[in-house]
Every structure is written in structure tokens, then in C-alpha cells.
Amino acid sequence: MSGDRSFRVFLFRMIPVLLMVSFVGWCTHNNRSRQASAPIQAELNELFMSNGLIxxxxxxxxxxxxxRKIGQPGMNRLLYAAASGASLPSLQWIVDHGADPRNVGAMQDLTLLQMAAKATRYDQVAYWLSFDLDPLxxxxxxxxxxxxxxxxxxxERLLALLASKGLKVSDVTTQGRTAMHLASAKSIPVLVRAGADINAKDSEGRTPLHQAALEERNEAVTELLKQGASVFAVDSKGRTPLHLAAMGRSDAVVDTLLAAGAMKASRDQDNLTPRDLAMQSRNRQRYSGYRDLAEKL
Known part of the structure; x- marks a missing residue:
């Protein structure tokens, strides 16, 4: 009996200690929660202010x-405005407080899912997909x-997620361009490993190398060549990537193509060489840099 009584006395004496430990633990957890949410709170304040809501x-x-006062229509507008730059926790807060991603259409050019994909935000893409937004x-x-x-x-991780939703690296735009035609240097090896055609042609017969040369994307040009893109491919006008590069203003792209073996003497269907096109562009745009470019060709 004395042992039971002693144990009860011990428990009675420990109750205040246990309560104090629990209270300190709660305060610590609550303080950490406030600290964790502070950056999100600051971001939300900025979003509300920049959109004229406060x-x-x-x-x-x-x-x-x-x-609560602005309701779902207002929160939907805020969600769309915030989607391109806000953190995922802030977007989740906006959804939790009234916005419905399923009712936020492409009020401008891109949907919520498309903006997340363009920003290569895996977490946001996965989040929007959880609302059954159309990945196709x-x-x-x-x-x-x-x-x-x-x-x-x-x-690879984002590509695997998108592929699981039925998307393919061989899908084409209205101009017949694959993802490889638009790919950054970082994306090119990922697409190659996924089986994308490095020399796929669009509706104008242009390969990804043609497109990168035309758009003066030298890093992409370099990576495409590294992955086996043909420097001799011709488009529907008989033009090589060097022809298209000659029409631009990038010495770097021209140098890269020449170093890869591009032929200065190749002629298109109009019997024009890359140098001819560089001179035409110079005369048309009156850009003095074309003189130096033409001299290389």
C-alpha cells in the first residue's frame, strides 16, 4: 500500500512539471510555426497589395x-496573377482561402498548368494536376x-510526370515543331535520352538546329551539334542552318557552325550562299555588323 501511495504522490508532484514541459513544447512548436509562416505572410501581403486588394x-x-470579402471571383483573379511567380505555399494558401483552380481559365495566354510547366516548377505542376486540370x-x-x-x-523528373499524363516528346505544334525545336541547351540531352529526334523537321523542313541558328541560341546550337544534329540538313528552301545563321546577327552561332564543318559554298533553291543572305540582310536592315559577318562567309 505504501508503495502505491508513494507512486500516487510522485505522479501528483509530477503533474505541474509535465504541464510545464507540455506548455514549453507547445510554445516552441507554435513559435516555429510562426517563423515558418513569416516569409509566406510577407509574400501574401505583397501579393494582396500589388493587386490592389489591401x-x-x-x-x-x-x-x-x-x-472572405472578395469571394471566389476575386481570389481566382489573385491566383492567376500570382501563379507565375509566387511560391507553392502562397498559392496553396490562396486556394485554401477561396480560389478554385478548376475555374481559373486562360484569362491571358497560358493556363495555371502551362505557366507552371513553362517555369519548370515540378511542385506546382504536380499540385495543379491534383485538381484534374487538363494536361493535354x-x-x-x-x-x-x-x-x-x-x-x-x-x-527527367518533370518529363516523367508529363509523360505519365499522355504527353510525348514527338508531339508537334501547329507549325510542326517538336519540343526539340524549342529546347534550351539544358533540355536537349534530356529529350535525347527520352528518344526525341534530334533532326526532326517542321512544316518548313527546318530541324532543331535550323531553328536554334535562326533564333541565335548559340548554347542550344552547341548542344545540338554535340548530340549529333546534322550541320548539312536543308529545309524546304534548300537552306542549311548556316544560311539561317547568316541572316541573324550572331557571330557566335556562325563560328560554331563553321567549326562543326558547315559549308560556306552551299546554295539554296535561289542559288544563294550564306554570304549572299548575310549581305541581303545587311542591306535590308542597315546593320554594320553584317559586314563582318559576311567576311567570315
């Missing part, structure tokens, strides 16, 4: 109450989510 010093208004929806020019991601920096 004024005054940061933290002076209850954002949850503001969200295209942009006005027919670009898929893979096209959009390839232009900025597609990686």
Missing part, C-alpha cells in the same frame, strides 16, 4: 478576412506542356 502597412489587415490542353500555337518546359529547362 493598402496600409504590411500586417495591418487580416488577409483571411479580405479573402495546348497553347494557341499548339505547344504542349513539354514544349513549354523544354524552352526553359526540362529535367
Amino acid at each position: 493598402d496600409g502597412p504590411p500586417g495591418s489587415q487580416n488577409l483571411a478576412e479580405v479573402a 490542353q495546348r497553347t494557341r500555337d499548339g505547344s504542349s506542356l513539354i514544349h513549354l518546359a523544354a524552352g526553359t529547362g526540362l529535367d
Whole structure:
């Protein structure tokens, strides 16, 4: 009996200690929660202010109450405005406080899912997909989510996610361009490993190397050549990538193609060499740099 009594006395004496430990633990956890949410709170304040939903010093208004007052239409507009640059926790907060991603259409050029893909934000792409947003929806020019991601920096993880939703690296835009035609240097090896055709031709007969040369994307040109792109391919006008590079202003692209064996003497269907096109562009645009470019050709 004395042992039971002693144990009860011990427990009775320990109750205040246990309560104090629990209280300290709760305070510590609550403080950590506040610290973790502080950056999100600051970001949300900025989003609400920049979109004209609040004024005054940061933290002076209850954002949850503001969200309740503006309702779903207002929160949907905020969600679309924030989607291209905000962090995922902030976007989740906006959704949790009234916005419905399923009712946020392409009010401008891109959908929520398309913006996330273009920014190569795996976390956001996965989040929007959890709302059953259509992964097969295209942009006005027919670009898929893979096209959009390839232009900025597609990686294997994001590609695997998109492929699991039925998207293919061989999908083409309205101009017949694959993701490889639009790919950044970082995306090119990822697409190659996924089986993309390095020399695929669009509706004008242009390969990804043609397109990168035309757009003066020297890093992409370099990577395409490294991955086996043909420097001798011709488009529907009989022009090589060097022809298209000669029409631009990038000495670097011309130098890269020449170093890879591009032929200065190749002629298109109009019997024009790359040098001829460089001179035409110089006369048309009155850009003095074309003189130096033409001398290389």
C-alpha cells in the first residue's frame, strides 16, 4: 500500500512539471510555426497589395478576412496573377482561402498548368494536376506542356510526370515543331535520352538546329551539334542552318557552325550562299555588323 501511495504522490508532484514541459513544447512548436509562416505572410501581403486588394502597412489587415470579402471571383483573379511567380505555399494558401483552380481559365495566354510547366516548377505542376486540370490542353500555337518546359529547362523528373499524363516528346505544334525545336541547351540531352529526334523537321523542313541558328541560341546550337544534329540538313528552301545563321546577327552561332564543318559554298533553291543572305540582310536592315559577318562567309 505504501508503495502505491508513494507512486500516487510522485505522479501528483509530477503533474505541474509535465504541464510545464507540455506548455514549453507547445510554445516552441507554435513559435516555429510562426517563423515558418513569416516569409509566406510577407509574400501574401505583397501579393494582396500589388493587386490592389489591401493598402496600409504590411500586417495591418487580416488577409483571411479580405479573402472572405472578395469571394471566389476575386481570389481566382489573385491566383492567376500570382501563379507565375509566387511560391507553392502562397498559392496553396490562396486556394485554401477561396480560389478554385478548376475555374481559373486562360484569362491571358497560358493556363495555371502551362505557366507552371513553362517555369519548370515540378511542385506546382504536380499540385495543379491534383485538381484534374487538363494536361493535354495546348497553347494557341499548339505547344504542349513539354514544349513549354523544354524552352526553359526540362529535367527527367518533370518529363516523367508529363509523360505519365499522355504527353510525348514527338508531339508537334501547329507549325510542326517538336519540343526539340524549342529546347534550351539544358533540355536537349534530356529529350535525347527520352528518344526525341534530334533532326526532326517542321512544316518548313527546318530541324532543331535550323531553328536554334535562326533564333541565335548559340548554347542550344552547341548542344545540338554535340548530340549529333546534322550541320548539312536543308529545309524546304534548300537552306542549311548556316544560311539561317547568316541572316541573324550572331557571330557566335556562325563560328560554331563553321567549326562543326558547315559549308560556306552551299546554295539554296535561289542559288544563294550564306554570304549572299548575310549581305541581303545587311542591306535590308542597315546593320554594320553584317559586314563582318559576311567576311567570315
